[in-house]
Amino acid sequence: MPDDFGTPNAQDATSQHEKTVQEAAEYAASLDKAVKEDLLNRPLGSVKVSPDQRKQEYTLMRDNPDHLAQFLVDNKATVEQAIKYAKEMESKP
Numbered sequence: 247m248p249d250d251f252g253t254p255n256a257q258d259a260t261s262q263h264e265k266t267v268q269e270a271a272e273y274a275a276s277l278d279k280a281v282k283e284d285l286l287n288r289p290l291g292s293v294k295v296s297p298d299q300r301k302q303e304y305t306l307m308r309d310n311p312d313h314l315a316q317f318l319v320d321n322k323a324t325v326e327q328a329i330k331y332a333k334e335m336e337s338k339p
Contacts, residue, residue, distance in 0.1 A: 297338070304335035 295303070307314040318328045 301335060301338050304331075308335075 307317055318331075323331065
């Protein structure tokens with residue numbers, strides 16, 4: 247048996263298992279990243295804000311362009327998302 251113990255070229259059962267676990271971990275990490283980018287609408291661990299609270303927050307920011315701009319930057323909003331957000335907030339009573 248060659249002396250490949252502890253190298254990436256090892257072919258024993260433990261090495262094969264380690265490679266499988268590493269591949270699964272990389273796959274899970276890529277899924278996690280995809281889900282965060284595509285599905286999450288707020289950061290993990292954050293508290294959901296009610297529609298009334300969102301409207302109140304927007305009303306306070308609406309007349310302060312610097313505050314509104316910083317809010318949009320902090321939330322990584324695209325121009326399209328910023329316009330959609332403003333239209334949505336302005337249409338609410």
